[in-house]
Amino acid sequence: MGNRKMAIRAILLIVGFISLLLMIKYEQWMLVIDILSRFISTENGGLPGLI
Amino acid sequence: MAEKKKFKSYRISILRTTTQIISFILIFGGSFGLAASFIVLPIMAPLGNPYTTVAGAWQLMEFLLTMAIFPFIAITVIALGSLLIGRAFCGWVCPFGFISDVIYYLGKKKRVSNPTNNALYKLSIFIAAVFIFIDVTIGYNEYMGSSIYGYFGDFAREPSSIIDPTSTIFSLLFWYVAWGLYPKNVTELTTLVSYPLAFWFRIFVLIIAILMNYFVPRAWCRWICPLGGIMSIGTPYKFVKVYLDPSKCLGPTCSLCVKSCPMGISILDYKGHISNPLCISCLKCLEACPTKAISVKI
Numbered sequence: 414m415g416n417r418k419m420a421i422r423a424i425l426l427i428v429g430f431i432s433l434l435l436m437i438k439y440e441q442w443m444l445v446i447d448i449l450s451r452f453i454s455t456e457n458g459g460l461p462g463l464i
Numbered sequence: 465m466a467e468k469k470k471f472k473s474y475r476i477s478i479l480r481t482t483t484q485i486i487s488f489i490l491i492f493g494g495s496f497g498l499a500a501s502f503i504v505l506p507i508m509a510p511l512g513n514p515y516t517t518v519a520g521a522w523q524l525m526e527f528l529l530t531m532a533i534f535p536f537i538a539i540t541v542i543a544l545g546s547l548l549i550g551r552a553f554c555g556w557v558c559p560f561g562f563i564s565d566v567i568y569y570l571g572k573k574k575r576v577s578n579p580t581n582n583a584l585y586k587l588s589i590f591i592a593a594v595f596i597f598i599d600v601t602i603g604y605n606e607y608m609g610s611s612i613y614g615y616f617g618d619f620a621r622e623p624s625s626i627i628d629p630t631s632t633i634f635s636l637l638f639w640y641v642a643w644g645l646y647p648k649n650v651t652e653l654t655t656l657v658s659y660p661l662a663f664w665f666r667i668f669v670l671i672i673a674i675l676m677n678y679f680v681p682r683a684w685c686r687w688i689c690p691l692g693g694i695m696s697i698g699t700p701y702k703f704v705k706v707y708l709d710p711s712k713c714l715g716p717t718c719s720l721c722v723k724s725c726p727m728g729i730s731i732l733d734y735k736g737h738i739s740n741p742l743c744i745s746c747l748k749c750l751e752a753c754p755t756k757a758i759s760v761k762i
Contacts, residue, residue: 422547422701429543436536442502445519445537448511448527449500455527456512456625456635458618459662461645461655 476751480555484562491559492634493517504537506545507558508628508691512635521545522691523631526622529599532607542691546698554685554692555744560630564677564685568726571678578730585686585742588693595624595690618662624690625666629673632666681726686742696741705761706745710735712757721749721758731758 436442491507494500494515501517509520511527525538545553554561576584602620605612613620625631640646647653676683685692708721708731721731727742731749734740738749738758750758 418701421698425543425547425698425701429540429547432536432540432543435534436540439536441535441537442504444528444533445502445504445524446500448524449516449519452514453512453527453621455618455621456510456523456628456631457639458625458636459660459664459666460618460636460639461659461663462643 474751476747480746481565483556484565487557488559488562491516491518491557504541505557506541506551506553506691506695508560508630508689509558510631510634511622512631513638516634520630520691522624522694523622523628526595526599526624529596530602530606530621530623532603542694543698546695547702549704550699550702550743550745551692551695552704552745554689554695555746558685559634560689561682561685561744563633564682565726567674567677568681571681573681574679575728576680578728578733581686581728581742585693585696587687588689589696590693591624591627591688592690592693598623626662627669627688629670629684632670636663636666681728682744685744686727699741699743700739703762704745705737705739706743706747706750707737707759707761708732708734709757709759712755713753714755714757718754720752720754724748724752737761 490498491509492513492515494513494517498517503518504521504524505518506521507518508522509516509518511519511523521538521541525535525542528535528538598616602612602616602623616623619626622628622631625635647655673684673688676688680686713732716732719732722729725731725748726746727740727744729738729740729742731738745760747760750760
């Protein structure tokens with residue numbers, strides 16, 4: 414396996430697992446449920462009569 | 465017997481299309497009573513549609529970054545997802561990918577040269593980098609208390625939605641129809657002139673995306689999609705690989721795999737692991753290969 418391949422895999426694994434641990438620590442899945450359960454108008458930019 | 469053989473030769477396409485249809489129904493499962501879940505997938509799924517049951521990693525990342533919340537959940541999905549299966553979700557689950565595939569079946573299926581394809585895909589990484597920079601800037605200002613939120617208007621929480629056809633279809637046009645904002649008779653047609661410029665710009669981008677996909681298969685996914693751009697960084701190094709066995713391959717005389725690839729990858733350039741960042745693991749090459757030289761390996 415090439416060094417570049419191993420390095421990128423290692424970086425992605427480290428970033429992924431650190432993010433996973435912090436996601437668990439901050440219980441970010443609750444944020445996802447909260448965001449999906451309420452009305453989000455942020456993707457409606459340009460909708461006539463929005464403002 | 466002939467029908468059975470035909471079914472067998474298209475079984476991966478049938479399986480993939482079935483998966484795409486089921487995923488599409490489940491992603492918008494709120495329409496038949498499914499509750500919002502905590503699932504985040506590496507796909508373009510709008511947060512603004514009331515029926516969405518899963519969050520798209522890109523949209524969620526933008527939304528959280530601009531609110532000065534570090535999007536650990538989205539980064540986990542993008543980093544580990546791309547490392548494990550690459551861009552397979554683009555090919556098997558993404559709602560806009562599904563729409564692109566439908567357009568692909570109806571479209572012209574033109575090929576672009578390999579250097580152009582490889583050069584243009586870097587545009588998606590550039591677009592992703594630009595939007596992440598904007599998101600971080602908004603988030604940082606939000607955190608420091610000197611909000612620049614107002615400068616971005618309606619696009620402050622998800623700046624990329626201005627060029628995102630998924631949110632244009634499933635959020636902007638959804639609410640446009642659901643709230644009955646469209647002209648209901650001929651006299652109301654004059655109101656179209658007073659619509660915000662952003663509305664027409666988003667419709668223009670949507671039409672461009674559809675036209676791009678009509679002429680070149682999955683052109684939007686290849687060259688513009690910011691999530692695809694980020695996912696393509698880890699895709700060449702994924703653990704579940706599409707593998708070409710050079711000893712079984714008939715070479716350029718056959719080229720059925722190259723002709724069938726919707727992402728325009730020159731598969732024959734690879735010996736062994738097809739480590740192209742654009743590969744969406746749709747397995748059309750595997751299906752097209754007459755000598756079974758292509759397989760999936762871990």
